[in-house]
Amino acid sequence: EPEVTQTPSHQVTQMGQEVILRCVPISNHLYFYWYRQILGQKVEFLVSFYNNEISEKSEIFDDQFSVERPDGSNFTLKIRSTKLEDSAMYFCASSERNTGELFFGEGSRLTVL
Amino acid sequence: SQELEQSPQSLIVQEGKNLTINCTSSKTLYGLYWYKQKYGxxxxxxxxxxxxxxxxxxxxxxxxLDEKKQQSSLHITASQPSHAGIYLCGADFLTGNQFYFGTGTSLTVIP
Known part of the structure; x- marks a missing residue:
């Protein structure tokens, strides 16, 4: 069964460092998303991406965040200069259409020290 | 603004009991989804x-899902410890590309 895969599963980084989280969406999907969940809190929308551009983003997705689809398979989330409060589980998702079921990856846990 | 509200926030039940979790939207949904998450x-x-x-x-x-497509309930019959976890409702709407999550319900089932 096709699935969304994310790497790394866990990353520990120093405050101020750049981090790239990688996602491989399901191959025929066209819409891609990043969500984050601070431990013990709700899952929050970060950004949606379609046709090689951001289609929507939340207030959380400020200038330190960027997304990219560098090739036909990967979808990345970059955090330029990490802060302590960026520590969270980051979920990638993809969908075939802009409405309908989102398929989520297992998540990448980011710990900023 | 909070698009989806879930209740209760947490639930502790004895094994074998039935339970219901509710999810309410402030506007009409396109689709309503239920997810389960083990902590972390x-x-x-x-x-x-x-x-x-x-x-x-x-x-x-x-x-x-109710007729107006603004409220959903998740009902578990004869709960088991394996049902324990966090239940999240999610929804998309006719406008916008965002998919919203509810606040989550933490379920504990006591053997």
Whole structure:
């Protein structure tokens, strides 16, 4: 069964460092998303991406965040200069259409020290 | 603004008891989705509802969507410890590309 895969599963980084989280969406999907969940809190929308551009983003997705689809398979989330409060589980998702079921990856846990 | 509200926030039940979790939207949904999450882990898709009045069941879990497509309930019959986790409702709407999550319900089942 096709699935969304994310790497790394866990990353520990120093405050101020750049981090790239990688996602491989399901191959025929066209819409891609990043969500984050601070431990013990709700899952929050970060950004949606379609046709090689951001289609929507939340207030959380400020200038330190960027997304990219560098090739036909990967979808990345970059955090330029990490802060302590960026520590969270980051979920990638993809969908075939802009409405309908989102398929989520297992998540990448980011710990900023 | 909070698009989806879930209740209760947490639930502790004895094994074998039935329980219901509710999810309410401030506007009409396009689709309503239920996910389960083990603490600190990924999201497991449970069910999707798209038609008003729709009801779906999988094993001991039943989800319903009201006719107005603004409220859904998730009902677990004869709960077991394996049902423990965080239940999240999610929804998309006719406008916008965002998919929203509810606030989550933490379920503990005591053996």
């Amino acid at each position: 882990e990924g999201l497991i898709f449970l069910m999707m509802l798209q038609k008003g009045g729709e009801e779906k069941s999988h094993e001991k879990i039943t989800a319903k």
